[in-house]
Amino acid sequence: MNWIVRNLWLVPVLPVLAAGISALAKRKSRVLAASLAIGSMSLSFLLSVWAFAHVLALRNSGQPSLQVFNFRWFQFGNEWLSLGWMLDPLTAVMLVMVTFVGLLIFIYSVGYMEHDDNFMRFFCFLALFAGAMLGVIISNNLLLLFMCWEIVGLTSYLLIGFWFSNPKAAAAGKKAFIVTRIGDVLFFLGIVWLYAQSGTLLFYDNGAGFLEHSAISHLLTQTTTTGICVATGIALLIFCGAVGKSGQFPLHVWLPDAMEGPTPVSALIHAATMVAAGVFLVARVYPLMSAHTGLADVITTSTALQAVTWVGSFTALFGAVIAVAQYDIKRILAYSTVSQLGYMMMGLGVGGVSVGMFHLITHAFFKSLLFLGAGSVIHGCSGEQDIRKMGGLGKLMPVTFVTYAIGMLALCGFPLFFSGFWSKDEILHAAHTWNISQAPFYMGAFAALLTAFYMSRQVFYVFAGTSRLAEEHHDHAHAADTSSHHGSGSPHESPAVMTVPLMILSAFALLLGFLGTPAWPWFQSFLEDAPVSVNFGAFLTGGMLPVMLSSSVIVLLGLTLGWWFFGRKPIESADAPDNFGKLSPSIFTALGNALYFDAIYGATFVKLTTLLSRISDWLDRWVWNGAVQTVTYTVLGFAHLDNFLDTNVVNSGFDEGCDTVSRSGKLLSMLQAGRIQGYLKIVAGALVVFTIFLLWKAKI
Amino acid sequence: MTISFFIIAAITIVGTAAAMSLKNLVHCVLSLTLGLVGLALLFLLLGAQFVGFTQILVYVGAVAILAVFAIMMTRSAEPMTNLPPASFRLSGVLIAATVFAVLAWAISSATRSLPSQSSQPEVSVNQIGVALMHQFVLPLEVIGVLLTAALVGAAILAMDETGASR
Amino acid sequence: MSPLSGYLLLSALLFSIGLAGALTRRNAILVLIGIELMLNAANLNFIAFWRYGPNPAALTGVMFTIFSISVAAAEAAVGLSIILAVYRHSKSINLDAMNSMKG
């Protein structure tokens, strides 16, 4: 076995070690923390590239590219718990992506967090996150994956609440932790169920892993009492974990709030890597997800994959709709992330691993680019996040503007030159050819339109027109001076340590798409172990061209609409109503509040409980009380009558009864003497009685 | 049923009985130690060397000392003057005697079905170690966690509530 | 009488002695010691059954005893520190004085 496969564990362990050392190191040294984190990440990156190259070489030499390394962790009873890691194209691609994007974001963070007091803590958490995420990627065992998954959740919590002195950030951290926990509990149930059914948690184990043929076919033959196939049940439970982590509807609510964390965190965790972990999980257990009872050659879609598709496509549309009406620069991107994650899920559902993963990879690059650009804007505007108070930054921050624009066009899927176009187009194409329903396609297409629209809205708001920041700062000059890090309120270009990662990422956002064009689907075939060749004819087959054209038209339409509403004439002041919002203010407000989802979640249960208590209150007050009153007055008459009899005849008897009850109570309470030895005596007596009973029974 | 068994059994019973009946608490603990050493010797007699030595190490070396410390720190080394009423003691002894009678009855009624003489099992510490590290590793871990928790818990419980300055 | 029943009788006797101590003494430390004795009697049973049982190679009795000894040690530590805490609270470890849970 190759060295890199045996020592793949080094990839996640290096950042974890860096985190551990910087957590334990006594001296507060920024240089130490940053260099440890970046150094370990670079090493991991190099190892990942090596692993990638190894997979490539294997593929070129025609060997199976899936390699696993399993070992026994510990024994309980007669069972062994095995753990392990694996290297296959999916792992290799994800490794390179995560380490590369992570490395860039680490470098960017050096500039972004420069003025923060808890610089060391930040890098410690960040490195721990990177290690755990890489652990998720390489693990060949659902349990190991789950452990890393939970560490990822923990670091996400820690980093969202990084500025925990801000109550909003602390609450957002808690919310993220708890909401993802719902998904994770179901995921864990799935794991337990799976272990009970198949007896292993290894993905691949030379034919004994649960993703391999024998286990899957075994799972397919089992059915639960409700008639669902066990495989489907487990797959759905695992998908619940992915829903939580990837912010799919209805567990998406934590993701926008997570933007309270530092922007590099939003870029790394809540755009590029962690939220993609859900998608990755679905891709990893794809054999289980896609398992269906039908014949192998009949193209059918399993129940689980249908669920994935529907949830994904709905989320895609849903996120895009909400993003239209947001004002916070990071929130727009957050809802966009939700929407794009929906796309990925949809891609997985309709087109398989390669389709979803391709979008995952391209999205990771351009979305982290966008986030970092947003971070640069925020950094330049001294912490301002409201797009209404920006504007005109295009001239002041040229590098940021250009790179941001590239990222935005990639996200919108601007035809031909941007990576988002190719990946999104492939999803749409797959959705178009889906044999179950056409609805996902239309939902996705509409979402694409909206994407183009809200992104152009954002860009026009932020970069076009005149600066609305100055007037704001003029009013609060004093406040700005104290709150700003630099003491000057005017927007400025960010330092090179921040812009260089932006440029590198924008290059990737441009170029990465060409790895997976229909004409040369290298990426897809790499994931699927298929040969690849250049074939321009692929554009013309399978309805590809109409889909491409229509999506181009949609994107252009969206951009045009954006320009029409927001770019045509510059926005004058921060208080001016939204141009688009003027069309239908009420809907716009609803969208601005994310369709009141938080409110709905908060209110449904409260409302229900309140309603129930109201009803009982009413019943109590009128029905029961009225009845009781009536009875009371009736009885009262009798009572007066009885009083005479009572005092003389009944009372003495009743007193006697009361006395008896209280005396017996006292007797009983003597048992409860508060003296343990008394209790012990009773236990010993019981032991005697039971032993005699058992012996007596045995005799008979 | 060898002579040594009866001698050791007598030592054990005398030690434990003294531990439960002497007036002076320190004497109680010391005779308890005698009884526990007797028990350890019984373990050795049964061929469980490791368990026997562990018994001495844990009970004589740790638990007895701990009890002695507790006695010293609660100032109860002086012989007790106010004994519980005779009826209380009598009832306790009676219950214990009943328990013994019932257990003895059970054992004697089962004595025919009990396995009789078998060869001394050869067990080395090595085998115990292997078993602990493989078959029983999970209980071992759990016990480790339990001991740690007990250590921390005991330290916290015994810590002076007011002594925050420490 | 087989050797095993001798050991069993001895362990029953030890158990009863421990029980008698736990039932008759008023000092919390002695009660704890009595309970320790009862645990030890059980240990003797485990070892005796292991020695004369059908499958001594399985080491189950020995393992059980080892774990039981460790648990007993933990129990003694916690128990005695609880006694210390009680003593600090009420200046007495007489079980008669601890009856605030009286019904």
Add this chain to the structure above:
Amino acid sequence: MPEIIDQIFVLLKHWLMGYVPSLLKPVVSAILSVVPVLLAFPLLFAITTVLERKGLGRMQNRYGPNRVGPFGFLQPMADGIKSLTKEDIIPRTADHLVHLLAPVVIVIASFLVYAVLPIGRNMVIANLNAGVLFFFAVGSMVELSVFMAGWSSRSKYSLLGAMRAIAQMISYEIPLVLASIVVIMAAGSLSTVTIVNLQATYTGIFPHWYVFTPWGLTGFIIFMIAATAESNRCPFDLPEGESEIIAGYYIEYSGFKFALFFLGEYLGMFATSAMAITLFLGGWAAPFSFLTWIPSYVWFFAKLLALICAFIWIRGTLPRLRMDQLMNFAWKFMLPLSLINIFAAGVWHYMPAGASRWLVVTLVIAVACVLLSRGLRRNQWFHVRTYRFAS
């Protein structure tokens, strides 16, 4: 010929056993094994007392005992006669039985541990399967006798001394046992004979003593420090700190019982030293392969004497610690270090042989050592004292 000299005592015993009726064989065999040990080590005790007094004297630029016999070497005889003929005083309020039993228990416990110490090739009283465990189990009985002595005397000095001694012994027993665990891990056995046999092999001329590994050296040093504390010797002699509580737990003893305590303490010290030799210094094995012609028991006693001299040297050098320093040292330095040492030994086993594992293990231990000692120093438990008047 060297083999015969090496095994001369074993052969002698076999020869004697030939004349013994078979019924008495077990008993006589046990007596023949035990009696030499019972004679040799008290003799060593006698030699050690005079050596210690002379050595300490020389370290303080004095002569030490030099009156009784040539160079004062008959001094222990004189001491022994004196203590035997002295009046045996028992305090009036003392608990007579316990007061009497305490020195007996300490001597018995101290002698019992010699059962598992191999003092030469094929020269061990009992080759127990769990020998090391036996050693520590019986050794822990000393604490009980210390308590018995301190409590039964009804003197506050003795009670304080006993409590100090027990606290100290319990605290240092943990690093003592943990330090020996590394050897048990390496040898894969709890039997002292096996452990020594494993060390009595050679690569070239160099033996395989465990002290010649990083973890072994660390374990040895931890073991020796803990052994010093276990045997209540300077600088850990708080339980008998003369200037504070006179003689500690045996202050109320006189005459023969006092001598028994003294004997018990020294026997305990020899026993732990012998255990250190067995575990780390190769037991009776010669330090170089070309020296194997010297009988094994000679090597054992030579090593034992060397360690005793080290004890004396340390006693002559170091001042007594304070109680809090003692406890901090045990719990905050020795305990973590011995745990890390176990970890290091584990790493050693799982790394391939070669320079790399030397480097890694040494690094682990050195880093731990430096960090822990910095921790000790940071809170100023050990600090340079400044004297206002003396200097």
Add this chain to the structure above:
Amino acid sequence: MLGQGILKGLAETARNFFGSYINKDRLTTVQFPEERLPQIEATRDFPFLVYDGTDWDQGMRCVSCQICEKECPPKCIYIVKSADKKPDATGKPQFYPARFDIDISVCMSCQICVEVCPFDAIKMDVDFELSTTDRFGGLLLNKQQLAKSNEYYNKIHPTEAAAVDAALADERAKADAKLRQAAEAKAAAAAAPPTPPAEKTVVQ
């Protein structure tokens, strides 16, 4: 580095250990019975009685005035005054102690008896090797055991003794002069002057 001080200390004791064998000057011990330190002059432990001349009983200076007995804080002196008088060293008739005991197991060496003695009859000794096998009799010294000659006194405390002797001689000279005057007056009257005996003691 931890342990540096310990190593330094170990080196120091090792140096002492070996040095004491190589360099005898390091050893400060005096091997007592064989070799002794010279006593310094101010050494003193228990009192003794000074006598003049050669006969201890005849030349004892003590006149049994019993001041020392009264002043002694631990009351370790016991004196029985004689009933008669006999001539002292100077020939002057004086009372003498019929019995003079000091229990030196009680004596605390306070030297008050020496301070108060008007006749310089009691002085402090330097002899410290006093162990006996009899705890009660052996340390109770009688008159004969206590009596030491003036030469001995001069030997152990030369300076002090010289001053005492000078003072005594002075006093006696004065007394002699007085006597002589009286004698001369008498001789003048009787013309038969006696020889002054005091000069014998003064000239040593």
